[in-house]
Amino acid sequence: NAGVTQTPKFRVLKTGQSMTLLCAQDMNHEYMYWYRQDPGMGLRLIHYSVGEGTTAKGEVPDGYNVSRLKKQNFLLGLESAAPSQTSVYFCASSSGSEQPQHFGDGTRLSIL
Amino acid sequence: AQRVTQPEKLLSVFKGAPVELKCNYSYSGSPELFWYVQYSRQRLQLLLRHISRESIKGFTADLNKGETSFHLKKPFAQEEDSAMYYCALKVRSGSRLTFGEGTQLTVNP
Numbered sequence: 368n369a370g371v372t373q374t375p376k377f378r379v380l381k382t383g384q385s386m387t388l389l390c391a392q393d394m395n396h397e398y399m400y401w402y403r404q405d406p407g408m409g410l411r412l413i414h415y416s417v418g419e420g421t422t423a424k425g426e427v428p429d430g431y432n433v434s435r436l437k438k439q440n441f442l443l444g445l446e447s448a449a450p451s452q453t454s455v456y457f458c459a460s461s462s463g464s465e466q467p468q469h470f471g472d473g474t475r476l477s478i479l
Numbered sequence: 480a481q482r483v484t485q486p487e488k489l490l491s492v493f494k495g496a497p498v499e500l501k502c503n504y505s506y507s508g509s510p511e512l513f514w515y516v517q518y519s520r521q522r523l524q525l526l527l528r529h530i531s532r533e534s535i536k537g538f539t540a541d542l543n544k545g546e547t548s549f550h551l552k553k554p555f556a557q558e559e560d561s562a563m564y565y566c567a568l569k570v571r572s573g574s575r576l577t578f579g580e581g582t583q584l585t586v587n588p
Contacts (some may be wrong), residue, residue: 371522398574405487409565409578410523417574427576457523464574467513469525 369393373458373471380448380478388443388474390458396460399441400425400468401433403454410457416441417464448478481506483568485579492556493587500551500582502540502566510551511577512542513567516570523565536560555587 412425417436459468
């Protein structure tokens with residue numbers, strides 16, 4: 368049982384490039400989340416989804432887009448990467464709003 | 480909007496000493512509070528939640544609504560407790576977590 372799997376684990380981009388981070392969960396969870404982790408700022412919610420086909424903005428959504436076409440996958444896209452988006456990105460999922468969130472290992476993204 | 484504050488970015492104690500990681504929150508309603516932990520090279524995981532009122536790995540945390548705090552305590556710290564600890568808040572009607580800035584705990588031998 369893999370839980371929450373994030374790909375890739377590391378990536379270096381140039382300013383202006385685009386890329387998609389993939390989060391996959393095998394726990395049949397309804398809720399999925401994307402966070403970014405920055406030193407001294409904790410984890411901040413970017414976007415989240417409460418079910419297949421639905422997405423919602425979190426605390427810091429600008430510059431990111433998401434899609435939840437399949438229940439088990441939650442994609443985070445950067446259309447035009449900026450150095451300010453250099454961060455560690457975490458995906459999480461939960462079976463319901465009252466249930467704890469399970470986290471992936473993170474994706475370390477550097478934008479030059 | 481809700482907010483979580485962890486005033487100590489770094490906390491260092493010796494093995495066997497008591498440890499307290501502070502967490503304060505601001506929210507006008509009735510929140511749910513959590514502590515998450517991230518050990519070196521491991522993923523973030525739930526340590527405990529206030530509604531469970533349980534002790535995990537010797538850690539406890541009591542929600543003090545009067546002081547709007549949810550401090551994490553352990554009477555005798557162990558080296559394996561060294562990790563990054565995050566306090567988080569969830570409003571009862573929602574699913575989103577608001578995290579504090581995190582406290583890096585180091586337990587020295």
